[in-house]
Amino acid sequence: MSTSRAAIPAQLGTPIGVFDSGIGGLSILRALRALMPNEDYVYYADTAYAPYGEREEVFVMERAQALTRELVERLHIKALVVACNTATAAAIAQLRAQWPGLTIVGVEPALKPAAALSRTKRVGVLATRGTLSSEKFSLLKASLEGQGQGQADFVLQPCDGLAAAIEAGDSRRSDALLAQYIGALGPLGWHEGQIDTLVLGCTHYAFAMDAVQRIAGPQVRVLETGEPVARHTQRLLGDAGLLQPRADGGAMHLRCSGSPAMLEALRAATKRWIP
């Protein structure tokens, strides 16, 4: 499948590059734009190769490298946000080693805030199989697991097929999968032994937030990562002197590795989710 060669708009200066397997990373782009509306952005959806979550780690790593190369060499990005938990887990270390001068931000499931916020100290994690089986995730979990302040027990649930259903806009299927996966976590609630906090460990799942909350119930706190990632990105850009000084609103450019119909679907999703 060929990469979309849509012309690069002239007003796109040195943008922030953001990528995901599909529309999921739009939940991160939405938070970035809300916090830094004057920046230029290029969003790259790797729809020809989505979903990533059930692929081999080496495949996801190679896709992340290919997308980063294109964003750096053709679109001249000043910073990269890997708006995908699966790709962050598989590739962020290699990307940082390969592009040492580039500011690179990744996303990871919000285990730390969840452990701090949970009262029952029992946290459910919904994520892709790739993320949950990665070494990066295991290390994060091990650092926060157990008794004590800021620690918790984590119940992990791989959600095969969920990102694909959300990507396809198939809410009947995504609701059914969510009911199955949330049901498999065990008892939810604020009593001892129950899960009172749920982590959405895949950027696609943020677009199913309402369904998650409805299925899990009002007593469960649901966390996604858009806002903290945006704040972290702003901090890094500020430290590197890379924040856009202009104050007249930034440009946004969409690309995708899939068919023209997929690019159209991405445009429609962007219109829907990013005001």
Ligand code: DGL
């Ligand atoms: N949105 C991605 C993530 O955060 C990947 C979903 C997928 O492609 O399976 O993990």
